[in-house]
Amino acid sequence: MSSSRPDAAGAAVLDAAAPLSPEAGIAARSRRPAVGPGAAPFLQAAPLALVLLLFLVLPLLVTAAVSLWDYTEFTLVPDVTLRNYREMFEGCLSGGACSTLRTYVSTFKLCALTLAVTLPLGFAVAFFLAFHVRSDSARTALFLLCTAPFLTSNVIRMISWIPLLGREGVVNRALLGSGAVDRPLDWLLYSEFAVVLAFVHLYTLFVVVPVFNSLMRIDRRLIEAARDAGATGRQTLVHVVLPLSKPGLAIGAIFVATLVMGDFVTVGVMGGQQIASVGKAIQTHAAYLQFPAAAAQSVVLLAVVLLMIAALTRLVDVRREL
Amino acid sequence: MNTGPVMHLVTKNERRGAVEAAPARGLGAGAPTTGSQPPAPVAGGGLRRRGAIEFAAVTKRFGAAAAAVDALDLRIPAGSYCCLLGPSGCGKTTTLRMLAGHEEPTEGDVILDGANVTGLPPARRGTAMMFQSYALFPHLSALDNAAFGLRMRGVSKAERHAHAREVLELVDMGAFANRLPAQLSGGQQQRVALARALVTNPSALLLDEPLSALDPFLRGRVRAELKRLNRELGITFVHVTHSQDEALALADLVVLMRAGRVEQQGTPEDLFDRPRTVFAARFMGGHNVVAGLGGPIAVRSDRTRLAPFGAPGALDAVVRAVEYTGTGFALTLSDADAGPDHLTALLDEAEYRARGVAPGDRVGLTWDSADARPLAAE
Numbered sequence: 001m002s003s004s005r006p007d008a009a010g011a012a013v014l015d016a017a018a019p020l021s022p023e024a025g026i027a028a029r030s031r032r033p034a035v036g037p038g039a040a041p042f043l044q045a046a047p048l049a050l051v052l053l054l055f056l057v058l059p060l061l062v063t064a065a066v067s068l069w070d071y072t073e074f075t076l077v078p079d080v081t082l083r084n085y086r087e088m089f090e091g092c093l094s095g096g097a098c099s100t101l102r103t104y105v106s107t108f109k110l111c112a113l114t115l116a117v118t119l120p121l122g123f124a125v126a127f128f129l130a131f132h133v134r135s136d137s138a139r140t141a142l143f144l145l146c147t148a149p150f151l152t153s154n155v156i157r158m159i160s161w162i163p164l165l166g167r168e169g170v171v172n173r174a175l176l177g178s179g180a181v182d183r184p185l186d187w188l189l190y191s192e193f194a195v196v197l198a199f200v201h202l203y204t205l206f207v208v209v210p211v212f213n214s215l216m217r218i219d220r221r222l223i224e225a226a227r228d229a230g231a232t233g234r235q236t237l238v239h240v241v242l243p244l245s246k247p248g249l250a251i252g253a254i255f256v257a258t259l260v261m262g263d264f265v266t267v268g269v270m271g272g273q274q275i276a277s278v279g280k281a282i283q284t285h286a287a288y289l290q291f292p293a294a295a296a297q298s299v300v301l302l303a304v305v306l307l308m309i310a311a312l313t314r315l316v317d318v319r320r321e322l
Numbered sequence: 323m324n325t326g327p328v329m330h331l332v333t334k335n336e337r338r339g340a341v342e343a344a345p346a347r348g349l350g351a352g353a354p355t356t357g358s359q360p361p362a363p364v365a366g367g368g369l370r371r372r373g374a375i376e377f378a379a380v381t382k383r384f385g386a387a388a389a390a391v392d393a394l395d396l397r398i399p400a401g402s403y404c405c406l407l408g409p410s411g412c413g414k415t416t417t418l419r420m421l422a423g424h425e426e427p428t429e430g431d432v433i434l435d436g437a438n439v440t441g442l443p444p445a446r447r448g449t450a451m452m453f454q455s456y457a458l459f460p461h462l463s464a465l466d467n468a469a470f471g472l473r474m475r476g477v478s479k480a481e482r483h484a485h486a487r488e489v490l491e492l493v494d495m496g497a498f499a500n501r502l503p504a505q506l507s508g509g510q511q512q513r514v515a516l517a518r519a520l521v522t523n524p525s526a527l528l529l530d531e532p533l534s535a536l537d538p539f540l541r542g543r544v545r546a547e548l549k550r551l552n553r554e555l556g557i558t559f560v561h562v563t564h565s566q567d568e569a570l571a572l573a574d575l576v577v578l579m580r581a582g583r584v585e586q587q588g589t590p591e592d593l594f595d596r597p598r599t600v601f602a603a604r605f606m607g608g609h610n611v612v613a614g615l616g617g618p619i620a621v622r623s624d625r626t627r628l629a630p631f632g633a634p635g636a637l638d639a640v641v642r643a644v645e646y647t648g649t650g651f652a653l654t655l656s657d658a659d660a661g662p663d664h665l666t667a668l669l670d671e672a673e674y675r676a677r678g679v680a681p682g683d684r685v686g687l688t689w690d691s692a693d694a695r696p697l698a699a700e
Contacts, residue, residue, distance in 0.1 A: 219457060221453050221454075221455070221457035222457050222459060224424055224453070224457070225451075225453055225457040225458075225459075225518075226459075226470070226474075227424070227443070227444055227445075228422060228423075228424070228444045228445065228450060228451045228453075228519075229445065229450075229470045229471035229474055229518065229522070230443075230444070230445025230446075230471055230474040230475055230522065231445075231470075231474045232474075235474050239459075239470075239473070239474075240459060243461045244460070244461055
């Protein structure tokens with residue numbers, strides 16, 4: 001932060017005297033000492049910092065602390081024990097049944113399947129919006145259409161899948177009627193397929209938006225330059241458009257991965273409570289008032305998700321896009 | 323098609339000596355038949371010139387609006403440096419883009435080295451374009467930018483990098499091969515863009531306002547560089563500009579355009595010294611356009627002399643301002659009778675001292691009748 005520099009006040013005076021650019025001028029004005037030298041930026045950042053401190057950092061610290069507590073069937077016992085973590089990984093090292101690992105594998109699988117569909121789909125939609133839709137009003141209208149899934153409540157949205165995908169649902173009836181199958185397909189609902197379908201339905205937009213943003217930043221002359229150099233449409237896509245939309249894809253992947261990794265409602269409803277996921281495991285512990293166990297699970301999940309994000313940001317320089 | 327492997331470019335070392343490396347022809351299709359072309363100037367060292375361009379009755383309309391380019395007939399000799407000059411909206415950029423294949427003519431044909439290239443995609447024409455503000459790929463190094471055209475043709479990595487290095491050397495950017503465009507200055511980016519355009523060994527290099535983004539000092543240097551490349555490569559350069567200075571300094575052939583048509587074309591001397599229309603005289607600058615006996619005439623400012631006020635045959639004028647130009651003095655005058663008509667006279671120092679004119683003085687303007695250029699009426 002500029003205010004921590006000893007020369008900040010001097011720099012502000014210099015900038016105000018001869019602004020190098022409009023931004024420099026504005027920066028200089030906002031840095032002009034009103035309360036004390038350099039206090040203004042802190043004051044401006046304070047409200048958000050306070051909100052984040054109260055509602056993000058503090059709960060996280062509490063969760064981390066509670067994860068070290070002991071508990072019985074009826075009480076929580078403040079303590080510093082690794083029991084919850086030990087129980088979580090019970091059997092994992094000895095080669096026995098490790099439910100935590102299985103849960104994570106199942107969640108990762110859902111995450112990978114969802115990404116495998118949402119990334120290409122989101123890219124295609126964003127590409128269409130950015131390169132094929134010419135008018136801004138049409139673009140806005142189509143964007144609003146993409147947000148349609150968010151206009152209904154999550155519960156209604158998921159219940160609506162049942163008449164569509166159930167054994168007696170619209171899809172099965174149509175398939176039976178057309179003679180494509182002789183008996184109703186039972187993997188349409190309460191299955192991994194259904195869970196991924198619901199995720200795709202919900203989260204494709206989270207890929208569309210950042211990828212669209214990346215695509216809109218691509219100078220259209222680059223496309224022309226590629227064509228001039230003999231690139232086919234496909235080559236332009238692979239060698240110019242895709243590399244330049246990587247940051248958008250990475251941001252989209254981070255959104256989708258974090259949402260899927262922590263989800264328990266969609267997995268529960270669409271999976272017919274049959275599919276294991278980390279979020280559901282945490283929710284189950286919490287439902288039985290085993291808060292320390294739930295907290296330990298949460299801490300591990302948080303660590304895993306942070307590692308995933310770190311890996312993605314290593315692959316792509318996301319900061320350039322923000 | 324694959325022009326990469328047959329490509330040969332003049333490397334830096336070769337050009338130290340005589341210019342003798344004859345680049346192999348890039349386009350495999352259509353042997354050049356230049357019979358209908360004016361004889362190309364003979365280059366030193368037997369360099370074969372290529373890139374004869376012809377526009378035959380080319381018209382381009384965008385929607386229902388007036389034609390952006392209107393029945394254009396134009397021949398550009400092989401290996402020449404042609405500047406398409408004109409104010410914005412005159413159709414010069416559209417003309418260039420039709421030559422490049424980024425726009426298709428509504429009517430008419432574009433012919434390159436005897437082959438009709440109308441309708442061909444850009445890369446199959448044997449042209450390469452250098453874009454305004456360069457349009458370098460920001461995620462690729464200078465080397466990969468330069469190698470892009472070869473990569474698209476499926477040339478192997480080692481080979482395309484070798485060729486790309488050669489062209490980067492040609493534009494003196496060999497030392498910056500591994501930099502990303504963002505790490506290069508404007509002038510360096512432009513050189514990389516030039517290398518990228520030249521790597522596929524085009525017959526015609528098309529430049530869209532290539533100097534507009536550079537500062538005046540760099541502009542002069544790049545201008546010299548472009549002229550040198552044009553000479554050494556023996557390919558046609560077509561350069562779009564709105565600056566008459568640029569056109570006069572660079573071109574073998576200046577094509578002055580106005581509202582989609584060619585107003586006047588010729589050598590820089592033709593355009594500057596012998597304007598044929600009021601528009602040409604005013605656009606090229608350095609002329610006084612005055613009413614003559616048989617219609618408007620143009621007289622160069624440096625051929626306009628001072629005479630006593632009221633002298634017979636002289637134009638009466640009032641001095642409005644005097645500027646020192648270093649090599650002499652520039653007088654801004656207005657017509658004494660017709661009001662604030664903008665006239666200029668360039669005096670050398672001796673003449674200025676002899677006259678001692680100051681703003682507000684009434685003087686006469688005169689010129690040799692041989693210096694008067696009758697102009698077509700508007």
